[in-house]
Amino acid sequence: MKVIFSIFVLFISLFSLTLPSYAAEKTASKVAPKAQQIASATININTASAQQLADQLVGIGLSRASKIVAYRKANGPFHHANDLTAIKGIGERTIKRNQSKIRLK
Numbered sequence: 404m405k406v407i408f409s410i411f412v413l414f415i416s417l418f419s420l421t422l423p424s425y426a427a428e429k430t431a432s433k434v435a436p437k438a439q440q441i442a443s444a445t446i447n448i449n450t451a452s453a454q455q456l457a458d459q460l461v462g463i464g465l466s467r468a469s470k471i472v473a474y475r476k477a478n479g480p481f482h483h484a485n486d487l488t489a490i491k492g493i494g495e496r497t498i499k500r501n502q503s504k505i506r507l508k
Contacts, residue, residue, distance in 0.1 A: 447506045448487070449480040459504060462497045481507060 456468035484505045
């Protein structure tokens with residue numbers, strides 16, 4: 404009986420030590436490539452599709468990205484990143500967060 408209990412305790416101890424490291428490893432592998440891809444990518448707001456804008460800009464979903472494209476078609480190309488503030492729901496804070504990703508040419 405003591406032998407079985409000892410083996411059970413040993414098994415539980417080993418399992419509890421490996422589970423957190425496995426979970427952290429799995430989470431890191433999912434998050435890291437997306438974060439690296441977003442951080443290094445730039446996007447031309449005058450030529451990109453709504454889906455591309457939504458995928459690459461922080462705080463811009465498909466709805467706002469569609470508004471960017473519609474505004475661009477109606478008013479011509481953007482001359483400054485700050486011109487995006489003319490679109491409802493996009494403020495200076497969103498532009499500041501994406502400043503390094505936005506290209507105009």
